[in-house]
Amino acid sequence: MLEVRDVHKRFGGNKAVDGCSFTVEAQSTVGLIGPNGAGKTTTVNLISGRLPVDRGEIVFNGKPVQNLPMWRVARRGLTRTFQISRELRALTVMENMLIASQLQRYEGLVQTLFQLAAIRAAEKEVVRRAYELLELFQLTRLANQYAGNLSGGQKRLLELARSLMADPEMLILDEPLAGVNPTTARNIAEYIETMRSRGITLLIIEHNLTMVERLCERVIVMAEGSVLAEGNMKEIRENPKVVDAYLGTVV
Numbered sequence: 001m002l003e004v005r006d007v008h009k010r011f012g013g014n015k016a017v018d019g020c021s022f023t024v025e026a027q028s029t030v031g032l033i034g035p036n037g038a039g040k041t042t043t044v045n046l047i048s049g050r051l052p053v054d055r056g057e058i059v060f061n062g063k064p065v066q067n068l069p070m071w072r073v074a075r076r077g078l079t080r081t082f083q084i085s086r087e088l089r090a091l092t093v094m095e096n097m098l099i100a101s102q103l104q105r106y107e108g109l110v111q112t113l114f115q116l117a118a119i120r121a122a123e124k125e126v127v128r129r130a131y132e133l134l135e136l137f138q139l140t141r142l143a144n145q146y147a148g149n150l151s152g153g154q155k156r157l158l159e160l161a162r163s164l165m166a167d168p169e170m171l172i173l174d175e176p177l178a179g180v181n182p183t184t185a186r187n188i189a190e191y192i193e194t195m196r197s198r199g200i201t202l203l204i205i206e207h208n209l210t211m212v213e214r215l216c217e218r219v220i221v222m223a224e225g226s227v228l229a230e231g232n233m234k235e236i237r238e239n240p241k242v243v244d245a246y247l248g249t250v251v
Helices: 040-048 071-075 094-098 111-115 116-136 154-163 182-197 209-215 233-237 238-246
Strands: 001-011 013-026 029-031 055-060 078-081 172-176 201-206 218-223 226-231
Touching: 001 040, 013 040, 013 226, 029 040, 029 209, 040 071, 040 078, 040 172, 040 201, 071 078, 078 238, 094 116, 116 154, 154 172, 154 182, 182 201, 182 209, 201 209, 209 233, 218 233, 218 238, 226 233, 226 238, 233 238
Parallel strands: 029 201, 029 218, 078 172, 172 201
Antiparallel strands: 001 013, 001 055, 218 226
């Protein structure tokens, strides 16, 4: 589903991503791990269209997506979350959900005047979908609360729920367990397993290696901007290069 081919990205004299290549198969769950500064988040920013690629190719479902704007990448079925939740604080939880939907295509004046029935049907479906996801993530009671008033764990759940409003084929999760308590982390892991059971392809950046081992069939290790190793978690733990570059520093 996703191919990252010899991708490069510089910031001044710093090689943030240096010839990174890997693949993610459809309906798989893949972990992306490595030390801080390895280039993981920059790679995700390149894949999702948040940053332009200096050199290399990113292919999603057989079509190149490098250097497309984020909204076009999302329209093609590839969405992502962020390390720090990006809720719109001044909007309610429900409003945060509604603006993420891909079904809202009726925005012009002519469409509004002559396709009113279709607009109402689309709006009804968007609201139904939003309530369905809020119920899944146990956020229904907070639907009319301002997103800025949520706890850290609730904001993380909102971001996960909102990412699914776009009905993605593939979802990239950037440290979904960061900053949450152990109970919320376990709950999020269960939600990720639910996404996997629904056929969503997942690429997960995460430092919680216990959860990576639980959730991911295959793990990619990055160091110094490129892929150091790939395999299942058992193979990764036994790889001397990975132990030296990363696992030896993880408590």
